[in-house]
Amino acid sequence: MQRLPKPGDIALIAALLLPLAxxxxxxxxxxxxxxxxxxxxxxxxxxxxxSMMLLAGLMSCRVPGFDRPFxxxxxxxxxxxxxxFAAFILVMVHVLxxxxxxxxxxxxxxxxxxxxxxxxxxxxxxxxxxxxMVVFLAPTFGFFGKPYYQRWKRLHLVSAxxxxxxxxxxxxxxxxxxxxxxxxxxxxxxxAWRKGMAPQRRxxxxxxxxxxxxxxxxxxxxxxxxxxxxxxxxQFVYLSPLDETLSxxxxxxxxxxxxxxxxxMQLRIGIKELGDASRALQSxxxxxxxxxxxxxxxxxxxxxxxxDMLWLGGGIGITPFxxxxxxxxxxxxxxxxxxxxxxxxxxxxxxxxxELEGIAEAHQSFxxxxxxxxxxxxxxxxxxxxxxxxxxxxxxxICGPPGMNQHLLRLLADQGIPxxxxxxxxxxxx
Amino acid sequence: xxKVAYTAFIxxxxxxxxxxxxxxxxxxxEERSHDxxxxxxxxxxxxxxxxxxxxxxxxxxxxxxxxxxxNHPTEEEVLLEWCGxxxxxxxxxxxxxxxxxxxxxxxLERYLIGRLVDDSGEPVEPEPGEPAAAMPESxxxxxxxxxxxxxxxxxLLGLPLDGHYRGVFTDRGSIQVNITFDLRDGHxxxxxxxxxxxxxxxxxxxxxxxxxxxxMLQHRQIIERLEGAPITxxxxxxxxxxxxxxxxxxxxxxxxxxxxxxAIRDALNRGVYAWP
Numbered sequence: 001m002q003r004l005p006k007p008g009d010i011a012l013i014a015a016l017l018l019p020l021a022x023x024x025x026x027x028x029x030x031x032x033x034x035x036x037x038x039x040x041x042x043x044x045x046x047x048x049x050x051s052m053m054l055l056a057g058l059m060s061c062r063v064p065g066f067d068r069p070f071x072x073x074x075x076x077x078x079x080x081x082x083x084x085f086a087a088f089i090l091v092m093v094h095v096l097x098x099x100x101x102x103x104x105x106x107x108x109x110x111x112x113x114x115x116x117x118x119x120x121x122x123x124x125x126x127x128x129x130x131x132x133m134v135v136f137l138a139p140t141f142g143f144f145g146k147p148y149y150q151r152w153k154r155l156h157l158v159s160a161x162x163x164x165x166x167x168x169x170x171x172x173x174x175x176x177x178x179x180x181x182x183x184x185x186x187x188x189x190x191x192a193w194r195k196g197m198a199p200q201r202r203x204x205x206x207x208x209x210x211x212x213x214x215x216x217x218x219x220x221x222x223x224x225x226x227x228x229x230x231x232x233x234x235q236f237v238y239l240s241p242l243d244e245t246l247s248x249x250x251x252x253x254x255x256x257x258x259x260x261x262x263x264x265m266q267l268r269i270g271i272k273e274l275g276d277a278s279r280a281l282q283s284x285x286x287x288x289x290x291x292x293x294x295x296x297x298x299x300x301x302x303x304x305x306x307x308d309m310l311w312l313g314g315g316i317g318i319t320p321f322x323x324x325x326x327x328x329x330x331x332x333x334x335x336x337x338x339x340x341x342x343x344x345x346x347x348x349x350x351x352x353x354x355e356l357e358g359i360a361e362a363h364q365s366f367x368x369x370x371x372x373x374x375x376x377x378x379x380x381x382x383x384x385x386x387x388x389x390x391x392x393x394x395x396x397x398i399c400g401p402p403g404m405n406q407h408l409l410r411l412l413a414d415q416g417i418p419x420x421x422x423x424x425x426x427x428x429x430x
Numbered sequence: 431x432x433k434v435a436y437t438a439f440i441x442x443x444x445x446x447x448x449x450x451x452x453x454x455x456x457x458x459x460e461e462r463s464h465d466x467x468x469x470x471x472x473x474x475x476x477x478x479x480x481x482x483x484x485x486x487x488x489x490x491x492x493x494x495x496x497x498x499x500x501n502h503p504t505e506e507e508v509l510l511e512w513c514g515x516x517x518x519x520x521x522x523x524x525x526x527x528x529x530x531x532x533x534x535x536x537x538l539e540r541y542l543i544g545r546l547v548d549d550s551g552e553p554v555e556p557e558p559g560e561p562a563a564a565m566p567e568s569x570x571x572x573x574x575x576x577x578x579x580x581x582x583x584x585x586l587l588g589l590p591l592d593g594h595y596r597g598v599f600t601d602r603g604s605i606q607v608n609i610t611f612d613l614r615d616g617h618x619x620x621x622x623x624x625x626x627x628x629x630x631x632x633x634x635x636x637x638x639x640x641x642x643x644x645x646m647l648q649h650r651q652i653i654e655r656l657e658g659a660p661i662t663x664x665x666x667x668x669x670x671x672x673x674x675x676x677x678x679x680x681x682x683x684x685x686x687x688x689x690x691x692x693a694i695r696d697a698l699n700r701g702v703y704a705w706p
Contacts, residue, residue, distance in 0.1 A: 028503045035533070036501065085431055092442040099449060105536035111453040112532030114446070134439070141435040 008069030012079070015186075016055055019179040020047045026175045035104045042097030049090035050166050050180070053133075056083035057163050057187030061194050062238075064229075064294050073236075073296035074425045081140075088137050091130055122172035129165035132158050149275070150252060160191045202240070202291035203229055205267060210286050213270070213351035217316065218282050219259060222267040222290060229292060231262055233327040233334055234299030234320035234425075239269065241281060243288035249277025257319040258295065259352075261326035267292065270352075272316035299397065299425050300324060300334060307395040307421075308336050310388060312379075312408055314343035314400030320425075321399065322352050328366050329359045339367040339388045343404060346374040378407055381415065392417055398424040467491070468544035469551060472516075479514020481506065485543070486517040490554055493541040516546070516554075590616070590661060594704040596624070597697025599689045607693040612706060617660050621653045644677035651675065652690055661698075667691050 023043070030040050059070075059080040067073040095114065102110035116123050136158035139147040147155070167184040171177050205222035212218050229237065238253040254277050260268035273279035299320045313321040321342075327334050340360075344350040350370060360368035369387045371379050384391050392415055398408050405424060412422055470485075470492045478485035484496045502509050512520045522529045530538075546554040576582055584591055592613050599607040608625035611618050626633040626649060633646040651674040656663060666673055667687030697703075 026503075032501065035537075081431075085435060088435060089438050092438060096442065096445055099446070102531075102533035102536065105533050105540075107449075107453045107456055109533045109536030110449060112536075114449070116532060137435070138439075141432040143436050143439065 006069055006071050008071070008076075009079075011069070012055060012059075015183065016048070016051050019051050019174075019183065020044065022176045022179050023047055023174065033104070035101045038097045038101035042094050042101060045090045045097060046094035046170075049087045049094055050170050051183060052083045052087035052090065053159075053163055053166055054183040054187035056080050056087065057159065058183075058190045059083070061190035062198065062293075062296070063193070064296060067296050068298055068301065072298045072301065072425055084137065084140070088133060088141075091133065095126075095130070122169055125165050125169040125172070129162050129169055132162035132165060136162060157191075157195070160188065163187055163191070198293065202293045203227070205290050205292050207243075207284060207286050207288055207290060208266065210282075210284055212282075214349055216273040216279075216282065217351050218271055220269045220271060220281070220284070220290075222269065222292070223265070224267070225289070228267060229295055231258055231295035232298070232300065233262060233323040233332065234258075234301075235295035235297045235323075236320075237267075237269070237292050237294030237296070240291040240293075241284055241288070242290060243285050245285055246280045247276075248280040250280075252277055253291075253293065254278065255296070257316075257323070259319040259322040259326070261323060261330045261332050263330045263332055264326065270316060270319040270322065274316075297425055299399070299423070306336075307393070308390070309338040310391050310394040310396045311338055311340040312343065312396065312398045312400070313340060314404045315349075317398075317400035317404070318342060318352055319399075321397075322356065325356055325359045325366055325368075329363055335365075337365050337367070339369070339391070339394070341369045341371055341379065341384070341387070343371050343373065343379055343400065346372050379411070381411060384411075394421075396422045398422065402426070467542070469547040470544040471547055471549060472554070473549075475516075475546065476514045481510055481513075484510065484513035486512055486521075487515065487546040487554070488518050488521045488538070490546050491542055492544045492546050493538055494543045495538075495541050498537075498541060590698050591702055592616075593702030593706050595694075595697035595700070596703045597693045597695070597700060598625075599693040599696065607689050609690065609693040609697060610703075611694070611697070613661060614706065617658055618656050618663070619658065621656055623649065623653070644680045647677055648674040648680065649690070652687070661694075664691050664694050 027040055027043050028036065030037050059076055062073065067076045070076040070079060099110050099114045102113040114123070118124065136156050138144060139152045139155050163184070167180060167188075170180050171184075174180055204225040205228065206225055207220055208223050209221040210218050211221065231237075234257070236255050236257045239256050240251055240253040241249065243250065254275075256269045256271055256278075258267060259270045260266060271278050271281050273282055311321045311324065321340050324334055324338065325340065328338060340356065342350060342353060342356065344353075347353075350372075353370060356368050357370075360366050367388070371383065373379070376383065388394075396412060396417065398405055400408075405426065409422065409424075413419070470487075472487075475485050475487055475492060477483075478494070478496075481499060482496070483494070484499055485492055485494050487493075499506060499509055524530050548554055581591055590613055592615065594610070594612050596608070596610045598605050598609070604627070605625055606628055608623065609621065610624055611621040613619070623634060626646070631642060633642065633649065636643045636646045648670075652667065652670070655673055667690055670687035671681060673687070
């Protein structure tokens with residue numbers, strides 16, 4: 001929730017405006033009669049839309065570490081999502097503005113501009129690009145309801161065709177083509193890397209143990225077969241199980257938070273059944289292999305190091321804090337004092353609780369408070385202040401189900417705590 | 431966000447469909463028949479060759495685009511270059527190989543003032559769509575047979591055709607000699623320099639008393655002495671001292687006659703610039 005622009009954002013804006021800046025001198029001014037300014041609007045929106053599409057493609061590369069300058073993968077996905085949305089809207093403005101610009105000349109000219117003779121392939125390539133865009137964005141924006149995740153993912157690959165067609169459309173029409181080559185190669189290259197190269201570079205792990213924590217929650221203990229990944233506390237990975245007896249999700253990748261400390265030789269991942277794939281993982285066969293890609297995110301990365309921390313975790317959202325507490329116990333990268341409030345319904349849902357209490361007893365830099373909503377209702381300010389009097393002065397990290405997040409954000413905002421000091425990483429749409 | 435995207439998508443489709451249906455349902459306007467247009471000759475067209483009055487002939491029709499010139503997105507010079515003449519080539523090649531848009535075509539029709547005709551009043555270009563008119567029978571009979579066609583015979587033999595010629599000699603990127611002449615029955619007529627320069631000195635601008643003025647006079651003598659001569663006479667310039675007088679200590683031997691030969695041969699290589 002940091003408001004300051006990040007280094008990645010600045011680079012993104014620069015790349016976004018590059019084709020426009022190069023083309024602008026050719027486009028004339030915004031003034032004049034409607035046909036002229038509509039043409040200007042049509043071209044500017046077209047240029048921006050294609051830049052956005054290509055950059056959205058670039059941002060989908062998901063190279064571990066590439067997400068950090070953008071404030072973590074979750075934020076990068078949000079930027080990707082917004083870029084795609086804006087491009088979709090701008091493309092339609094682009095078409096309408098250029099069509100309307102011809103209306104003062106005549107209605108026939110307007111129609112001929114948008115639907116010219118087949119010889120003028122450049123325009124038809126533009127239409128094909130738009131059509132491809134509708135095909136892959138309609139499920140994203142739920143035009144016809146929410147599709148099944150894997151089906152959505154396959155349809156989303158049509159975006160590569162949309163980029164290619166859009167790029168071709170622009171290369172035929174643009175005065176200066178080098179910015180388009182630059183962004184085009186970056187955007188399409190990123191997709192090619194994501195779909196072609198990246199899957200080969202995943203790290204193989206073997207499942208050593210499947211430890212049940214509560215009903216519908218397990219911790220997978222994984223040992224690397226080769227060189228494993230290097231991560232920080234609170235980061236997450238994409239995990240693809242290869243167990244052939246799995247009822248769902250075999251070979252599919254889904255994001256899960258790492259619960260182990262970076263110094264742990266094993267990779268521990270807390271998994272709650274939230275969908276078909278995570279439900280199947282509850283009974284995954286020990287000894288089978290999984291592929292791991294990552295790490296991503298920077299849950300604890302933005303911390304202001306001089307401040308103590310308040311951790312608010314609930315549900316499976318406790319996992320990054322378990323990773324943080326274990327790191328603290330191991331004397332790892334997390335410094336300063338951390339006070340964790342574990343928000344659970346009741347004792348049966350408070351997995352990891354014993355271990356966390358143990359760490360709190362052994363280490364002065366870590367305090368632990370359990371909160372049961374079945375007994376006390378939702379967490380309130382009085383409870384928070386009673387157990388952690390200086391909570392308002394701390395750097396605050398939240399991770400939990402959406403309802404809990406909203407409740408806590410409202411509670412903290414009411415206390416006048418600036419949003420820049422509250423961090424949460426939600427990857428519910430990944 | 432999803433609702434906005436969906437609403438925008440539907441609004442977009444509705445707008446495009448409205449545009450299409452309005453176009454299909456609207457009555458096509460009365461288009462002026464080609465024959466009703468005022469006939470305009472190439473000479474009349476040529477009188478309107480400037481920004482003050484810019485007429486252009488495009489696909490056999492003449493347009494007065496004077497009022498539009500300031501609004502055109504391209505630099506004025508590019509646009510004005512085509513004023514007062516047949517500009518179809520410029521119209522069909524906004525950029526090489528790229529024609530103007532349908533919108534530009536529709537806008538152009540607003541500036542229509544007439545149709546292009548030759549001196550006998552015949553259209554210079556047939557209406558688009560009309561078959562490229564086969565030669566009328568009467569005219570075909572009059573046409574010279576290939577056996578009698580002098581121009582064809584000269585062209586087949588590689589001899590220069592009669593007509594108006596232009597040519598240049600350039601060296602290291604700058605034009606030194608630009609020459610123009612007519613060829614009539616293989617003889618040079620109306621020979622003159624359009625440009626004559628060397629090492630930054632514009633010879634045509636020299637005045638009496640300037641150091642190089644005599645050299646300019648010698649170049650003038652070349653012109654005078656080639657006037658009316660057969661084209662083969664140009665090779666005499668390989669020995670300029672045989673062509674020009676010595677003036678103020680400049681002997682003909684210092685002249686670069688080869689440059690003038692080169693410009694004339696360039697003109698011949700280019701072929702006829704305009705028919706006589």
